Amino acid sequence: MDAEAAKELGKLLGAGLSMGLGAVGPGVGLGIMIGKALESIARQPEVAGDVRTNMFIGIGVTEAVALYAFVVALILIFVA
């Protein structure tokens, strides 16, 4: 395998791995967080509005981690 092909392989492999592994953590985190929020809404339906607002803030913050992985994958494919 020549150097150019090896470089291309490394780029694509790195991009795929960064997106795939980078999505694991936020996925687990989102699952736990939304599950807990639903649990607390089911327990106390009167605070559903507050819980939902805070849940969306948490979703935004957690989801960003997966999107950093996406940006890294894009940089690997198109820029690096």
Next chain:
Amino acid sequence: MKHTWRWIIGLLVLGFLIALAIIPGGKEMEFEVAAEFEREVLITLPTIGPFDLSVTKTVAYLWVALAVIVVLTIVVARSLKVQPGRFQYAMETIYELARDGIVGSVMKSGKKQWFPFIGGVFVFILVNNLIGLLPLPFGEHHQPAFYAATANLNVTLMLALFTFAFTHYAGVRKNGVVHYMKAWAPPGAPPVLKQMIWFIHLISEFFRLISLSVRLFANMVAGHAILAVFFAMALIFQSYLVGLALQGASVLIYMFELFVAFIQAFIFAILSAVYIGGALDQDH
């Protein structure tokens, strides 16, 4: 009798699907996802210093969003009624969501002062995201194409810079520079640890800028890339059957993107409100 009809319809659908699978697809076409995000220059203007004043696709989309917002708000403000119609009700829902759902639920003081900025950011991002889901004739050779102004890091970074500047402006104006900066570290901590915490907080302030802008940008880019792949995969597979299945799936993705467009505008606005509210009422 009823069952016979079911059998006939089932066989017809099956035959249709088999026919779709047998018929070869249309002519082969090249497809490049990245082409959607290229910034084509529509009107070339001179460069003054470091600023290129040319009108690109992104600028055109921002103007379209601006025009939509201005027209919508003028129309709804001209025809306010006590008994709201459907259109006025929809606009009032957005206004109430921004006032009570975003500003009212996370800010303690300065609600009235900061509502115009946060509500404005919410509506601006929402309209920009939704316009990104309409095909507009800004593509290659003026073909209808998908693009969103918020799928450009320059636009989202500018919006995040506004939030960043307003956060510190609000904090400094209410608490004074020294008091505002002092409150970044907890008062009870030992001296060396306190300096370290203060420094970490300083870094986190700049990371807010990155996370706010990159979140919106990456969400829109990822959504549009997935939509483009689903719309165009039929061209690659050369089969009407795959095309039919993918068009069905792309409708679902499109509806999910509508949800994402709304949720991202909501999250950007609510995080802006959280940051500005945190600078106004420092709890430690």
